[in-house]
Amino acid sequence: MANLRKKLPPLTALTAFEAAARHASFTRAATELGVTQAAVSRQIHLLEEDFGFPLFHRLHRRIELTEKGRLLFSAAGDAFSLIADAVADLRADGPDDELAISATISFAHFWLMPRIAAFSRAHPEIKLRIITQDARIGTEGGDIDLSLRYGMGTWPDGQAVFLFEDEVFPICSPDYMQTRGPILSPADLVDQPLISSDADDPTWTGWEEWLAAFSVKAPKKSRGLRCSFYTEVIYAAMNGQGIALGWSRLVSDLIQQGRLVRLTDASIRTRAAYFVVIPARRPVKESARLFIEWLGSEHASGEPFVRNA
Template identity: 45%
Template sequence: MKTAPEGVKGYRRLIPSLTALVDFEAVARLSSFTLAAAELGVTQAAVSRQIRFLEDTLGVRLFYRLHRSIQLTSEGEQLYQVISDSMRRIAGTFDRLSMGSLEQEVVLASTAAFSHFRVLPQLSALQKAQPHLRLRLITQMFTADLRHNEVDLAVRYGNGKWGDGTATFLFGEEVFPVCSPAWLAAHQTPATLEELAQLPLIESDATSEGWMGWEGWFQAAGFRAPRLNYVLRCSLYTDAIQAVLLGQGVVLGWRRLVDALLDAGQLVRVTAATVKVQDAYFAVVPHGRSGSPATEHLIEWLRGAPIWTD
């Protein structure tokens, strides 16, 4: 029988309670003792005892107990990053072994516009290049804390500085007016930004930091319009694009989202005027989850680089 080398501690001595670690992960992820207890099927008092035992064992405080909420301390953040990543790896291995296959599921979060215009049209290419990868898409209208979601990777638009994950630059962006070919053929092409402001404009609500509307676009282009001719406002960019495809007016085209529609001739540019924005698209891996090979392949695919197979 093999024995541990002298002076080397076994895991049971270094990690006195796996139950406490499981409880800690749930509390940290949900930011709630009550929700963690409900998920684990135990009482809140039992969860509190496990967390207190863990804090006493480590000799550090893991949570700040506030009036109506809790918050991880810096030590708690360090422990959560390791525990979350480790548990996810264990769960993923269990899942693959129990399924009896080599399939790898990656949960990708993005806005509806990004998944609709950029991910879904190229999904067959991804499946061909990575036949074992199974993609699960989650739509987020607004930026959500990745620690509280079962997400492997999120696509975000912004400055790349977020506290809940590690961001990898994908690509920049520029914005310009677009419409349907039929609409442009039936109307006179605007010669100036002032004429453009009088056209029937379609607006979509901001769903992320840095999202630019018509008013901001005109200001960035050097023109302050006294009044804009809005004919339709949509909460989703996908609806705004659909309205334009049906010949309802003019919308701001985000190049990385409408490139395929422009190439197919379904959309055309109204003018040559364009605004290059400072923000960009980033792939964000949540803290506590190291990027798996499947995740890294997905990031390269999102960036547009060649995808390789194992």
């Protein structure tokens, strides 16, 4: 064992390297690990000094693994997965059947939490743990049983099962609509304060893309509020700050409650969709299987979309 330890690099540095390689980003690795970007960069620099060769090509605004870096990433990923599987098996032997589900803040806040009580009533024996974070949480560590994600369905850490698509249209508060007069077409929106969010996800539809779908050019300098998270966008719209883009799956309850209203008949279909991701290299827990079935039943009972674009 002593000889083995001498052959291995420091675990902290190896963990930082694996996260950076998986995300292709020091910044995203730092977010996942809960440390600074400088700390991740320092650990990888120490690792490269220990090996005597670079593990990454530092390019303009991005990084790429070197050939030796790819070999180490493959080995580290396999090793971490084996450890995660063993830990998951040990935890599964415990008395509580806890089901850990990860989701983005907006999906958890506006779709999952208003509905999940129905699942708990049907399966009171299952203990739920909801983990919300906009930065994607990987399933390799063994802490996540299922991950609810929005994207193209191509993630390397698990099998993506399609849930549903979405459509996007402009929304605002009832008071805002009454005070600003009729807004009947996408062209009527450009002079309004348009609320937006700083989304890192390239599949997330912004105002420029949405207006372009109707041959309308977005204003160069919008008077609208800019927020960090989509949840803030929705609350700003409900409080009369302006007009936001509403994802039907996320805002349908708020529209039914009269807290938001839809503007114009125009909408676009999203390029991406919602998926539930099942971790790779691990058997599906019975509680996870029941939750996936429940997700399917919730989708089946949902309102059909009306496509206008």
